[in-house]
Amino acid sequence: MSKTFEIAVFHGDGIGPEIMAPTLDILRGISPDYDFNFVDCPAGAASYLDVGSDLPETSLAAARKADAILLSALGDPAVRYPDGTEMTPQIDIRIALDLYAGVRPVRIVPGMKTPLNLPEGKTVDFVLIRESTEGLFHTQGKGHVEADMAEETLRLTRRTTTKVCDFTFRLAQDRKAQGHRGRVTSVDKANVFRAFAFWREIFDDVARDYPDLTADHAYVDAMALWFVLKPWDWDVMVTENMFGDILSDLGAGLMGGLGMAPSADIGDDHAVFQPCHGSAPDIAGKGVANPFAMILSAGMMLDWLGRRHGVPAMIADAMRIQAAVDACLAAGEVTGDLGGSLDCRGAGAAVMARL
Ligand code: ATP
Ligand code: MG
Numbered sequence: 510m511s512k513t514f515e516i517a518v519f520h521g522d523g524i525g526p527e528i529m530a531p532t533l534d535i536l537r538g539i540s541p542d543y544d545f546n547f548v549d550c551p552a553g554a555a556s557y558l559d560v561g562s563d564l565p566e567t568s569l570a571a572a573r574k575a576d577a578i579l580l581s582a583l584g585d586p587a588v589r590y591p592d593g594t595e596m597t598p599q600i601d602i603r604i605a606l607d608l609y610a611g612v613r614p615v616r617i618v619p620g621m622k623t624p625l626n627l628p629e630g631k632t633v634d635f636v637l638i639r640e641s642t643e644g645l646f647h648t649q650g651k652g653h654v655e656a657d658m659a660e661e662t663l664r665l666t667r668r669t670t671t672k673v674c675d676f677t678f679r680l681a682q683d684r685k686a687q688g689h690r691g692r693v694t695s696v697d698k699a700n701v702f703r704a705f706a707f708w709r710e711i712f713d714d715v716a717r718d719y720p721d722l723t724a725d726h727a728y729v730d731a732m733a734l735w736f737v738l739k740p741w742d743w744d745v746m747v748t749e750n751m752f753g754d755i756l757s758d759l760g761a762g763l764m765g766g767l768g769m770a771p772s773a774d775i776g777d778d779h780a781v782f783q784p785c786h787g788s789a790p791d792i793a794g795k796g797v798a799n800p801f802a803m804i805l806s807a808g809m810m811l812d813w814l815g816r817r818h819g820v821p822a823m824i825a826d827a828m829r830i831q832a833a834v835d836a837c838l839a840a841g842e843v844t845g846d847l848g849g850s851l852d853c854r855g856a857g858a859a860v861m862a863r864l
Contacts, residue, residue, distance in 0.1 A: 513544040514814060517575035519568070522553040523788025524798035524853075525581030531857020532579070532803045535830070539811075539864065542822040548575060552598050553583035553788075564598040569605060576818075577810050578602070578781040581803055582788035594650075599783070603641055608774035608781060609669050610676045611639035611753060612809070615740070615760035615770075620838030622765030622847055625740065634689070635743035636680065637760055639753020640673045641774055646750045665704050665749070667711060674715040676775065677747040681722050683816070689744050692723045696732045696748035696756070708749065733759060761785050768799035768846045771806040773813065782810040796852045799844040801834050804860055808834075833863035 518533070520526045536545055550568035557563040563583070572578045583598045590596060602608070617623050617633035627633070647664035654660075678693055685691035695712040697705040709726060716724035727735070729752045735742065736759050748756065761770035767786035774781045784802030792798055808830035815823025842859040843849030851859060 511541065511543050512818070512820065513546055514576040514818075515546045515548060515574070516810075517550045517568075517572040517578045518547045519550050519552050519572075519578070519580040519583060521581040521583045521788060522555055522585045523582055523790045523793035525553070525583070525788055527793070527796060527798050527853050528784070528800040528803040529579070529581045531800050531854060531861070532807045534857065535804060535861055535864065536807055536811075538861070539826050539830075540822055543820060550578075554585035554588035554596065557588060557596060563596040564601050569602070572602060572781075573606065573779065577814055578779065579807060579810060580781050580783040582784065582786065584788055585790055587790065599781075600649075602781060603774050606776055606779040606781070607642065608776040608779060609640055609642045609673050610773075610775045611641040611757070612680070612773040612775060613637040613639060613753070613757040613760055613770070613785065614772075614805075614809075615763060617740070617764060618835045618838055620835075620841065620843070620847070621769060623763055624765070625737070625763060627741070631741040633740045633763065635740070636684070636745045637753060637757055638673060638677045638680070638745065638747040639757055640669060640748070640750050641753070642750070643669055644750030644752075663702070663704055663749075665708055670708055670711045671715060672777075674712045674747055675718075677745055678715060678719045678722060678724075681745040682719065684745065685722065690723070691721065692725070692744040693719075694732075694743060694746040695724070695726045696729050696746050696752060697726065698729050698752075699726065700728060705749070712747070729756070732756065736760065736763065757785065766846060767802065768844070769801055769805075771802050771809055773806065773809045775813065780810070780813055782806040782813075796854065797845055798853045799846050800853050800857050801837075801843075801860075804830065804857070805834055829864060830860070833860045836863045 520529045552568050614636045645663045648661045652661045681693045699705040699709045770785035772785050808827045811823045812827035837859045844856050
């Protein structure tokens with residue numbers, strides 16, 4: 510009997526529905542061993558205009574109930590709340606479901622438009638974990654502003670810091686089983702801020718539970734430099750919310766832009782898989798969007814579901830999706846942003862053909 514997984518699908522705004530369509534096609538056809546029941550969840554700008562909410566209670570409830578959540582891109586800078594602020598339903602989901610671990614893989618393979626000049630034989634394949642619920646985003650939208658002074662608060666809790674560090678070490682362990690180095694680096698600013706000394710102490714405590722892995726520390730400013738100068742040197746790193754926000758865009762830049770950057774936001778019981786990019790209203794409706802970041806995010810979903818539910822075929826299929834995208838990149842079967850001539854559907858079909 511094949512297992513059926515319920516997936517909450519946020520088709521989203523802008524290029525969202527365009528990149529979601531080929532992604533769902535790929536998932537539908539990928540395996541006889543398991544199956545999906547896709548549940549459509551309206552949200553974002555279109556939903557706001559339609560029913561007056563950018564994250565309807567029914568959609569959030571469906572997301573809570575599902576085995577996993579697939580999300581393309583929500584929001585449109587042209588559609589705002591009456592007070593002029595932009596909606597951020599994807600952040601609201603992260604907070605509502607306590608998705609503390611933002612997983613941002615950075616892989617550079619032949620065919621990507623990387624600005625780096627990699628030395629012969631060097632490959633880049635690391636994962637940045639961004640704590641996604643606290644840190645410098647603690648007072649997000651509630652900062653204290655006076656006429657001549659403004660103030661925000663950085664908050665780290667022992668509970669969340671422990672969880673996100675533990676998540677990172679477990680990920681490094683899984684990767685070690687696949688041939689990676691088993692190295693975990695804490696990225697912080699412990700030399701200046703006492704809060705980060707607190708973070709580091711917790712990181713070191715968690716590290717003691719994983720004697721088979723190497724644990725070390727780096728300052729965030731140095732890490733920004735090393736992302737560019739020796740990106741092949743890293744395996745898995747974990748950092749605070751704002752540092753992670755900035756470093757993950759730097760990581761996307763190393764991969765030649767947002768069109769190639771997948772992500773996952775993972776908590777104890779729920780996980781959202783979505784590309785790092787936004788709804789790209791400038792190219793929406795033209796059919797030219799690059800679907801690879803969305804497709805790779807769906808691959809990360811298979812890996813997560815496969816490990817969680819003990820379905821090795823899903824873990825293997827996640828690797829097949831990544832290999833298929835790599836093969837398309839190497840063959841130049843890509844969209845215009847990467848210098849190719851395929852449209853969104855064509856690029857999706859190219860991945861499907863490789864599978
Ligand atoms: P958000 O605020 O939602 O993060 P953003 O302002 O960062 O959005 P994006 O929507 O990510 O902006 O778009 C940034 C630029 O990258 C735009 O020029 C857009 O066209 C381009 N872009 C983003 N995603 C893709 C994609 N999948 N394929 C091609 N181009 C893309
Ligand atoms: Mg952005």
